[in-house]
Amino acid sequence: IKGIEILGTGHYVPERVLTNHDLERNLDTSNEWIVTRTGIRERRIAKTNETTLTMAYNAAQEALKEAKVTPEELGLIIVATATPDMIFPATAAQLQEKLGAKKAGAFDLSIGCTGFIYALVTGALYVKALDPQKVLVVGAEKLSAIVDWDDRNTAVLFGDGAGAVVLGANSQKAGILAFELGADGSGAELLKLPAGGSMLPSSHETVAKKLHYIKMNGKEVFKFAVKKIEESVQNLLHSANLEPQEIDLYLFHQANRRIIESSLERLGLGLEKTFINIERYGNTSAASIPIALNEALHEKKLTKGDKVLLAGFGAGLAWGGLILEF
Numbered sequence: 170i171k172g173i174e175i176l177g178t179g180h181y182v183p184e185r186v187l188t189n190h191d192l193e194r195n196l197d198t199s200n201e202w203i204v205t206r207t208g209i210r211e212r213r214i215a216k217t218n219e220t221t222l223t224m225a226y227n228a229a230q231e232a233l234k235e236a237k238v239t240p241e242e243l244g245l246i247i248v249a250t251a252t253p254d255m256i257f258p259a260t261a262a263q264l265q266e267k268l269g270a271k272k273a274g275a276f277d278l279s280i281g282c283t284g285f286i287y288a289l290v291t292g293a294l295y296v297k298a299l300d301p302q303k304v305l306v307v308g309a310e311k312l313s314a315i316v317d318w319d320d321r322n323t324a325v326l327f328g329d330g331a332g333a334v335v336l337g338a339n340s341q342k343a344g345i346l347a348f349e350l351g352a353d354g355s356g357a358e359l360l361k362l363p364a365g366g367s368m369l370p371s372s373h374e375t376v377a378k379k380l381h382y383i384k385m386n387g388k389e390v391f392k393f394a395v396k397k398i399e400e401s402v403q404n405l406l407h408s409a410n411l412e413p414q415e416i417d418l419y420l421f422h423q424a425n426r427r428i429i430e431s432s433l434e435r436l437g438l439g440l441e442k443t444f445i446n447i448e449r450y451g452n453t454s455a456a457s458i459p460i461a462l463n464e465a466l467h468e469k470k471l472t473k474g475d476k477v478l479l480a481g482f483g484a485g486l487a488w489g490g491l492i493l494e495f
């Protein structure tokens with residue numbers, strides 16, 4: 170996808186910090202277990218009046234400011250989320266109104282933790298076809314709302330937050346050098362939110378059975394993630410005709426530090442080639458990659474002209490990746 174560029178990035182995380190030690194008080198778990206198995210030390214948890222929409226709005230405001238783009242200049246808004254404020258209307262439509270983006274179309278995109286990659290590719294494909302030629306792509310999640318705080322298998326993993334990027338057209342730019350979007354619905358049972366959809370609407374019974382919370386087979390998702398990241402990275406490098414070392418930074422979905430480390434090891438790369446912030450935020454699903462991207466840019470791990478490889482994976486099962494020249 171040639172001739173597009175990221176004009177600005179932003180992120181927002183709630184103020185409230187929930188540490189592993191806080192979790193130890195109510196769950197049969199330990200800081201040591203969580204740190205060694207996942208790399209997570211703390212996560213941010215939204216207040217009641219903070220929602221996916223308000224977090225998306227804060228991240229979007231920062232990205233627009235950095236991009237020096239006004240809301241009226243946006244032609245499209247995409248919000249990748251598995252935790253929209255409501256099933257409908259789309260959170261993206263509410264964001265359009267909150268920002269005052271009068272000329273923008275808006276839709277939500279739902280494919281779990283891979284959402285931001287799908288949304289960035291989709292946004293990039295739209296840029297030049299739009300008027301105005303600017304797209305706001307947001308990944309935002311309030312996972313604390315769908316986590317069973319009594320289930321140690323999942324409660325320790327997730328956090329809340331949002332990240333955003335503004336895309337624009339620039340004929341001088343190489344843009345997205347390669348991308349891959351994948352899905353394998355045969356793994357649907359491994360990671361799901363069973364109730365609240367049209368198949369199993371929320372009822373007293375679904376609540377009593379805790380079916381409105383995340384259910385996950387962590388071991389299988391872990392194996393899938395490591396395998397898919399490696400395959401996907403190889404495919405992307407091949408289609409962009411690049412060697413692993415020619416990528417300046419690899420940014421993976423922050424689900425588990427061990428997944429990132431194993432993937433890099435399989436690719437023969439060292440930790441200096443990546444950016445990890447999972448210790449502070451846990452897994453923020455569709456928000457994790459744009460938050461990491463924004464922090465990596467601000468910490469100068471990434472500068473203009475660099476090549477970055479983004480890769481995500483998660484519920485679906487689904488995966489996706491892209492190589493972008495900054």
Ligand code: ACO
Pocket residue numbers: 197198199202203206207281282283321322323325360385386387388389390391394424425452454482483484
């Ligand atoms: N504290 C203490 N013990 C725990 C905890 C906990 N929080 N959680 C699980 N355990 C126990 C288990 O009960 C098990 O005990 P047992 O052996 O007596 O049965 C033991 O620890 C080992 O459990 P495993 O599941 O084998 O632990 P593992 O090393 O696989 O780590 C984890 C679990 C962290 C969930 C890992 O599998 C993982 O990260 N998987 C990937 C998850 C993921 O990425 N999900 C998100 C995808 S993105 C999306 O779309 C939302």
